[in-house]
Amino acid sequence: MDVKKLDYKALLKILFLTVLIEVTILNFRHWESLLFPPMEKYDVTIGDGIKLGKKGKGIIKDAGQAYIEFKNIDQNVKNLFLDLEIGDGKLPEKINVAIQATDMANKNYFSLPEREIINGIVNSKYIRLHLSGKSSNIKINLLAANETLIQIAALGINVHVPFRFDFYRFIVMLIVFGFLYCFVYNKEMFLKRLDLSQRRQRLCVAFCVIVQMLCVLWIGQSMQPSKNWTTDEIRMSWPAHSQYNELADALIDGKVYLKRKPPESLSLMENPYDMTERNKIVVQEHQERFDWDYAYFKGKYYSYFGVVPALLFFIPFKLLTGSDLWTWDLVTMCGIAYCIASFFMIYQFAKKYFQEANLGNYILLSSFYIWGSAITYLVHYGNVYSCPIMISLLFGTLGLGCYVSASDGNIINKFRLTMGALLIALIMGCRPHLAIVMLFAFPVFWHEIKEKRLFFSKKGIVNTCCVIVPFLIVGIFLMWYNYVRFESVFDFGANYNLTSNDMTHRGIVFERWPLGVFIYLFYPLKVTPQFPFLQLADLSNDYMGYTSKELVICGFFSMNFLALISFWIWKIKRILKRKNVFAITAFCFASAIVIMLADIQLSGITQRYMSDFGWLFILSANLILLSLDAELKNTEIYLYYCKGCAFLIGISICLNIVNLFIVGRYGDLINMNPRLYYTVKFWMPFY
Numbered sequence: 001m002d003v004k005k006l007d008y009k010a011l012l013k014i015l016f017l018t019v020l021i022e023v024t025i026l027n028f029r030h031w032e033s034l035l036f037p038p039m040e041k042y043d044v045t046i047g048d049g050i051k052l053g054k055k056g057k058g059i060i061k062d063a064g065q066a067y068i069e070f071k072n073i074d075q076n077v078k079n080l081f082l083d084l085e086i087g088d089g090k091l092p093e094k095i096n097v098a099i100q101a102t103d104m105a106n107k108n109y110f111s112l113p114e115r116e117i118i119n120g121i122v123n124s125k126y127i128r129l130h131l132s133g134k135s136s137n138i139k140i141n142l143l144a145a146n147e148t149l150i151q152i153a154a155l156g157i158n159v160h161v162p163f164r165f166d167f168y169r170f171i172v173m174l175i176v177f178g179f180l181y182c183f184v185y186n187k188e189m190f191l192k193r194l195d196l197s198q199r200r201q202r203l204c205v206a207f208c209v210i211v212q213m214l215c216v217l218w219i220g221q222s223m224q225p226s227k228n229w230t231t232d233e234i235r236m237s238w239p240a241h242s243q244y245n246e247l248a249d250a251l252i253d254g255k256v257y258l259k260r261k262p263p264e265s266l267s268l269m270e271n272p273y274d275m276t277e278r279n280k281i282v283v284q285e286h287q288e289r290f291d292w293d294y295a296y297f298k299g300k301y302y303s304y305f306g307v308v309p310a311l312l313f314f315i316p317f318k319l320l321t322g323s324d325l326w327t328w329d330l331v332t333m334c335g336i337a338y339c340i341a342s343f344f345m346i347y348q349f350a351k352k353y354f355q356e357a358n359l360g361n362y363i364l365l366s367s368f369y370i371w372g373s374a375i376t377y378l379v380h381y382g383n384v385y386s387c388p389i390m391i392s393l394l395f396g397t398l399g400l401g402c403y404v405s406a407s408d409g410n411i412i413n414k415f416r417l418t419m420g421a422l423l424i425a426l427i428m429g430c431r432p433h434l435a436i437v438m439l440f441a442f443p444v445f446w447h448e449i450k451e452k453r454l455f456f457s458k459k460g461i462v463n464t465c466c467v468i469v470p471f472l473i474v475g476i477f478l479m480w481y482n483y484v485r486f487e488s489v490f491d492f493g494a495n496y497n498l499t500s501n502d503m504t505h506r507g508i509v510f511e512r513w514p515l516g517v518f519i520y521l522f523y524p525l526k527v528t529p530q531f532p533f534l535q536l537a538d539l540s541n542d543y544m545g546y547t548s549k550e551l552v553i554c555g556f557f558s559m560n561f562l563a564l565i566s567f568w569i570w571k572i573k574r575i576l577k578r579k580n581v582f583a584i585t586a587f588c589f590a591s592a593i594v595i596m597l598a599d600i601q602l603s604g605i606t607q608r609y610m611s612d613f614g615w616l617f618i619l620s621a622n623l624i625l626l627s628l629d630a631e632l633k634n635t636e637i638y639l640y641y642c643k644g645c646a647f648l649i650g651i652s653i654c655l656n657i658v659n660l661f662i663v664g665r666y667g668d669l670i671n672m673n674p675r676l677y678y679t680v681k682f683w684m685p686f687y
C-alpha cells in the first residue's frame with residue numbers, strides 16, 4: 001500500500017475477497033445443506049426422564065433417561081437440527097449432547113463425540129453428521145442435571161442451514177487480509193523510509209496503534225470482569241485481589257500495615273509460613289481463617305506488592321472520587337498506554353540508530369514488541385498479580401524511550417533524561433527485581449560517558465544528577481518503607497507471603513534452573529485438533545524437590561519464535577557495533593536471562609512471569625532485526641526478508657490472541673464468557 005497515494009483498487013480487492021470468503025467458505029454449511037434430501041417421515045421419542053408441558057417447555061426429572069430418539073429413519077442422515085433452549089432461555093446457558101447412531105456399518109448404536117448447544121448461538125443447533133449409508137435410529141442424550149429447565153422448540157433431520165453474514169467475523173477477516181496485503185503480498189511499505197513528519201505516515205501509524213489499542217481494550221473486557229469479578233466475589237473467594245485498595249486505605253490513614261486482622265492462631269505457630277502446618281493449626285484446630293497471599297509479619301498483615309501503583313493511582317483515585325479504583329480497569333488502561341509507549345520507544349531507536357528504517361518494519365516491530373511482551377495474559381487477567389508487572393512494563397518502555405531520545409550524541413535533553421530515570425526508578429516500587437533496567441543508562445549513554453564526558457565529569461555534573469537523583473529519591477523512600485515494615489531496608493516482604501510454600505526457607509537450588517529454563521523458553525505448543533486447537537502445558541517432571549508451578553501455555557519462544565534471533569547476537573556482533581547498538585542489545589538479552597533465572601528461584605513458574613523478561617528478549621530481537629534490515633537494504637533478498645518477518649510476526653500475534661481461548665487457563669472464556677467462546681468456535685466453517 002503506497003502511503004503517498006491510497007490504493008483504492010487494492011482496498012476494493014481486499015473487500016471483495018473478504019466478502020467472497022464470508023459468503024462462500026464461511027457459509028459452507030448453508031450451501032452444502034441445500035443439496036440434502038428433505039426428510040419428513042420418521043418417529044420421534046422423548047425419554048421418560050424429560051417431563052414436557054405446553055409449547056415444548058419442560059424439565060429434566062431423570063438425567064439417565066433424558067434423551068431424544070429418532071426412529072425408523074431409513075435414509076442417509078446428513079445433519080440434525082436440535083432447537084433446544086436451556087434454563088430461562090438467556091445466554092450463556094448451554095447443554096452438552098451425546099449422540100449415538102446406527103448406519104450401514106453399525107447395526108447397533110455407536111457413539112459420536114459430544115457437542116454443545118448454546119442458547120442464542122444458532123449455528124450450534126445444526127449438527128453435521130458423517131455416517132455410513134442409511135441410518136435407522138439416532139439417539140441424542142441430554143447431559144444435564146435433574147431439575148434443569150428445557151424447551152424443545154423444534155427438531156429436524158437434513159434441514160437447510162440458514163445463510164448468515166457475521167459482521168464481526170467479517171471485520172476480523174478484513175484486518176487479517178489487510179495485514180497480509182500490506183506486509184506480505186505488497187512491497188510498498190518496505191520501500192518507504194520512516195519519516196513521521198509526513199502526514200500520511202502519521203495517519204498510517206496512528207491507525208495501526210488505534211487498532212491495537214482497541215484489541216487490548218477488547219482483551220481486558222473479554223472475560224466480562226464487571227459480571228464475573230464483582231466486589232463481593234473478590235471479598236468472598238480471593239480477598240487478595242482487593243489488596244491495592246486496602247493498601248491505599250492504610251497509607252491514607254498513615255499506616256504501613258493493613259486494617260485486615262490475622263487470626264490469633266497464626267501468632268501461636270513456630271513457623272506460620274508452613275502451609276500444611278498452617279492449615280492444621282489455624283483451620284482445623286482453631287477453626288479460623290487466614291488470608292491467602294498476604295504478607296504476615298509479627299502479628300500484622302502487609303502487602304508485599306510494590307507500593308508505587310498504590311501511591312500513583314489508587315490513593316489519588318480514592319481521594320478524588322471516594323471510591324475504590326478497580327484493578328482490572330487500571331491494568332487495561334496501562335495496557336492501552338503500553339501500545340502508544342511501544343511505538344514511541346521503537347521510533348526513538350529507529351530515529352537515533354537506524355535512519356534508513358522503513359515504515360513497514362517500524363510498524364511490524366513495534367507491534368511485535370507489544371504482543372511479544374506477553375501482555376495478553378496480564379490484560380486478560382488484570383488482577384492484583386498483573387497490576388505491578390503491567391505498570392513496570394509501561395514505565396520501563398517509556399523510560400527507555402526517554403533515555404534514547406534524550407541525546408543526539410552532543411546535546412543532552414535534561415527533561416527527557418530526568419523523566420527516563422524517574423520512570424525506570426519507579427519500577428523498583430512495582431516489580432523490584434526488574435530494577436536491573438536502571439543499568440540501561442550505561443549502554444545507552446556510553447558514547448556520551450566515554451567520548452564526550454557528558455556524565456561523571458565537572459561539565460556533566462547536572463546530567464549525572466538528572467539520572468542519579470530520581471533513583472536516590474525513590475530508593476531512599478523504598479528503603480524507609482521496607483524498614484518500617486520489616487526492619488530491613490532491602491526486604492520487600494515477598495518471603496512473608498502466606499502462600500503454597502514457605503518462601504523464608506526456599507533457598508536457591510541449581511537443579512530448578514534446567515526445568516525452569518526449558519518451560520519458560522522452549523516448552524512446545526500443545527496442539528490439538530479440537531477448538532481452540534491449543535491446550536495448557538503439562539508440567540509433570542522428575543525434579544525431586546519443591547518448585548512453585550502454576551498454569552503455563554507454552555515456552556516464550558514457542559509463541560514468539562522470531563525472537564529466537566536474539567541468540568544471534570554474537571554472530572552479527574560486527575553489524576550491531578556498526579549501528580552502535582551491540583551493547584544495548586547484549587544488555588537486553590543478558591537482563592532477560594538474569595530476570596528469568598531470578599524468577600525461577602525466587603518465585604517459580606507461571607505464565608505471567610514471562611512478561612518480566614519477554615519484553616527484553618523482544619527488544620533485543622528487534623534491534624537485531626533493524627540491524628539486519630539496514631544490512632540487507634540493497635540486496636536481492638531484502639523484500640523476502642521483510643515479508644518473512646511480517647509473516648512470522650503475524651503468526652506470533654495470532655498465537656497470543658488464540659491462547660485466550662484455551663480451556664483451563666485462569667479466567668478461561670468457556671466459563672467466564674461462553675457467548676464469546678462459542679461464537680468464535682462456531683465461526684469455523686466446518687463445525
